């Protein structure tokens with residue numbers, strides 16, 4: 001069955017043909033039976049459209065395409081808790097400039113159909129819409145002529161900072177189901193972190209599908225909408241904050257005579273290793289204590305960090321970015 005089970009696209013030619021063929025397959029020779037099963041699988045697989053495909057659209061599509069080619073993953077068609085999903089098999093990307101069109105065509109080499117200024121046409125052809133424009137553009141995109149009809153019965157996944165479910169709902173027909181996702185750029189290398197917020201109307205198939213999509217390209221966590229601006233600051237913006245920290249570590253190494261390349265590798269791998277220990281369940285304070293030999297160099301360095309108010313600076317960074325994420329939602333209604 002298609003992932004978006006209530007989709008009116010089930011009345012499309014593709015679906016009607018698949019239904020007729022499915023009815024006659026039990027009476028056919030075995031090889032033809034399997035050929036037809038394959039045809040049905042392809043016909044029923046949903047189409048995913050990145051409506052606004054810049055930095056994040058590219059990161060998500062690249063990660064998903066890589067995951068579909070990954071033969072090492074245990075079961076590529078299930079969520080981590082074992083729900084089967086109907087994986088997308090066709091991909092579209094919408095942009096509005098020639099420069100971006102050229103960039104996407106060079107990058108995806110035919111794996112994604114790239115469409116310039118054809119948003120309505122692309123949405124009509126799709127089942128899952130990944131909205132990836134700037135928040136300020138989304139009202140214009142969703143309320144464009146013909147878009148309401150094109151969105152009927154589709155699943156809309158918005159990655160926009162600040163733009164709320166109720167704003168998105170007000171620009172979509174009732175039959176469109178809406179999810180907010182807050183991913184980050186490491187999705188491109190399948191090491192992302194995505195927070196998901198679903199409308200109450202979401203079906204369990206749709207929930208499984210979004211969980212599958214973002215689990216293919218990193219970790220996915222469901223939260224309530226009241227938490228998404230903080231998640232935007234922490235995981236959406238987080239790669240920028242982490243990169244600045246690692247760059248500063250490397251600057252220190254360079255100051256003390258390391259080459260830039262060596263210093264950056266030491267900084268990044270040290271942060272990656274520490275992050276993995278924390279994800280494995282170790283408390284950061286215990287990791288810090290274990291490294292700090294009494295009278296040693298670590299505690300000496302830690303005191304210098306505390307002199308620079310590292311903790312309140314970092315925590316206030318998240319507070320500041322969260323407040324800005326909330327403000328971005330107000331811009332999207334203008």
Ligand SMILES: NC(=O)C1=CN([C@@H]2O[C@H](COP(=O)(O)OP(=O)(O)OC[C@H]3O[C@@H](n4cnc5c(N)ncnc54)[C@H](OP(=O)(O)O)[C@@H]3O)[C@@H](O)[C@H]2O)C=CC1
Pocket residue numbers: 051052053054055056057094095096097098100101117119132133134135137141159160161182183184185236237
């Ligand atoms: N960057 C990040 O790390 C993260 C960003 N986000 C959110 O993701 C969204 C996108 O961010 P990001 O990828 O950085 O932004 P980009 O500017 O890189 O991408 C936006 C894309 O939208 C396209 N676009 C703009 N207007 C239209 C239109 N009318 N029709 C079709 N396409 C259009 C642009 O096309 P063109 O280039 O042709 O103008 C561009 O490809 C934002 O809402 C942001 O809040 C969320 C998490 C992380």
Ligand SMILES: O=C(O)[C@@H]1CCC=N1
Pocket residue numbers: 161232236237
């Ligand atoms: O800076 C921004 O607004 C977007 C949202 C999270 C990351 N980038």
